Ligand SMILES: [Zn+2]
C-alpha cells in the first residue's frame with residue numbers, strides 16, 4: 001500500500017506574519033499554502049507560514065522575493081507587493097504559480113508529486129472557472145497524485161467537532177476573518193448551509209490600509225509602508241470592549257490616558273524591527289534619529305471597522321450583526337446549536353479582545369433564552385490547517401480525494417461531483 | 422491687471438465651491454477603493470522593465486531548479502486560454518450560471534440596521550455622542566469635524582483636495 005504524503009494548501013491571501021508551529025508530530029508533510037504555508041516533516045524541522053505574494057524591494061534591484069524569501073531582505077521599507085488574489089479570489093496565475101513553484105520546489109518542500117496528495121482550500125463561492133483552473137493546474141501541471149478541494153471552514157468544522165467530541169455537537173458557525181474579507185458560515189454536521197453564508201467585505205488588508213491612511217493624515221506619511229504598518233497594527237491594535245469609554249480615555253491627557261502608545265519605527269539600520277516605546281520613556285525626548293508615531297484612538301478605532309464597517313463608509317453589517325443575520329437564514333431548530341458553537345478562525349482573531357467583543361455583541365443581539373458560546377484557539381490562523389491534518393489521517397481520506405488516474409478517466413466533472421467548494 | 426483679477430476670481434470661486442451629493446459620493450467611493458489597494462507607491466523596479474537584466478514576471482526566479490520543458494509549454498497555454506479573466510468577467514459568468522441561487526452577490530451582507538456613527542474626519546473622535554457633543558459639518562464637502570481647530574486643519578489639508 002502506498003503511503004501518500006499530504007500537502008495542505010490554504011488559499012487565504014498574503015499573510016505578512018510568519019509563524020512557527022510547534023508540537024506537531026505528523027508524518028505527513030503538510031503545507032498550508034497560499035496565504036500562509038505551514039510545513040511539517042518527520043523531524044519537525046521546518047514548520048511555518050509563507051506569505052502568498054511576490055515582493056519587490058526598493059533597495060534590492062537585481063531580484064524579487066517570493067513568499068518567505070523576503071526574510072533575506074535587510075531593508076523592508078517601501079516594499080511593493082504583487083498579489084495573485086483580488087478581493088479574495090485567485091485572479092493572477094502568473095504570480096500564484098511563482099509562489100507554488102517556490103513552495104513545492106527543490107529549495108523548499110521538494111515535493112514528490114507522484115506520491116503526494118494535496119488538500120487545497122478555496123474561498124466560499126469560488127468562481128467556477130477558478131475552481132476548474134485549480135484542478136487542472138494541480139493535476140496536469142504539477143501532477144499531484146491526488147487532490148482534495150474544500151473551503152477552509154470544512155477543515156475548521158472537522159477540527160472543531162473533534163475537539164468537542166464528548167458533547168456530540170451537530171452544528172457550528174464558522175467565522176473566518178482573514179486578509180480580504182470575513183465570512184460567517186453555518187455548518188450542519190460537515191455540510192455548509194449555503195443560504196446562511198454571509199460575507200463582510202472587511203479584512204486585515206482594509207484595516208492596515210485604514211491605519212496607514214489615518215497615520216499619514218494625522219502624523220507622518222507612511223502610505224508606502226504597508227509591511228511596517230501591518231506590524232504596527234499587529235503590535236498595538238486591539239478590539240475595544242467599550243468603544244465610547246475607550247474614546248473618552250484616549251482623549252485624556254498624561255497618565256490618565258492609559259491607551260496612548262508611542263511606537264518606534266524601524267530604520268533598518270539601527271532598528272531592525274518596530275516596537276512600542278517603553279512607557280517609562282514616555283515623557284522623555286526620543287534619542288538620536290528614532291522616528292516615532294503616536295497611536296491613540298487609532299489603536300482600537302481601526303479594528304472597530306470589523307464590528308462597524310459603516311464607521312468608514314462601508315454600508316454593511318458588522319460582524320456580530322452578521323452572525324445573527326446568518327443564523328436567521330437557517331432552519332429554526334438549528335439556532336440554539338449555532339449560537340452555542342461559534343468558532344473564530346483567521347488572522348483578525350489574533351486581535352486582543354476580538355473573541356470577547358464578539359461574544360458581548362452577539363449576546364446583546366441574540367434571543368435571550370439561547371446560550372451563546374464563542375471559541376477562538378490560540379492560533380486561529382492555523383486552525384483549519386490542523387483540521388486538514390486530522391482529515392489526512394482519517395481512514396476515509398482516500399475516498400474523499402480525486403486521484404490523478406480518476407481525473408484522467410472522468411475529467412473535471414468528477415471534481416465537481418465530489419468537492420463541495 | 423485683468424489677468425490678476427481673473428485669477429483672484431477663479432481662486433475665490435474654487436474656495437467657495439460646494440460639492441453636490443453626487444460628487445460627495447464619488448469622493449467617498451474613491452476613498453473606499455483606495456482602501457482596497459495593494460500598493461500606494463509605483464513599482465520601484467518599473468524603470469528596469471526596459472533593461473534586459475530585469476527579472477520578468479513570467480519567469481520563475483530564485484525558486485531553485487524545476488519545471489520541465491513540458492510544463493513550461495503547458496503553463497503558457499493555460500494562461501493564454503480560459504483562465505485569464507478579471508474579476509468583473511468572473512462575476513458576470515457566475516451570475517449567468519447561478520441566477521438567483523446563493524452566490525458571491527447574495528452572500529454580501531446588507532447594510533446595518535444600526536444608526537451610522539459619526540466621527541471627526543480630522544482627529545477621529547466621535548461626534549454627536551453624549552460625552553462628545555460637538556458635531557459640525559463642512560459646508561463645502563460634507564466632512565464632519567469636532568472643533569474649530571479640526572475645521573482649520575481640514576480646510577488647510579484635505580477639504581477639496583481629492584475632488585476631480
Ligand atoms: Zn476633531
Ligand SMILES: [Zn+2]
Pocket residue numbers: 559560561562563564575579580581
Ligand atoms: Zn470640507
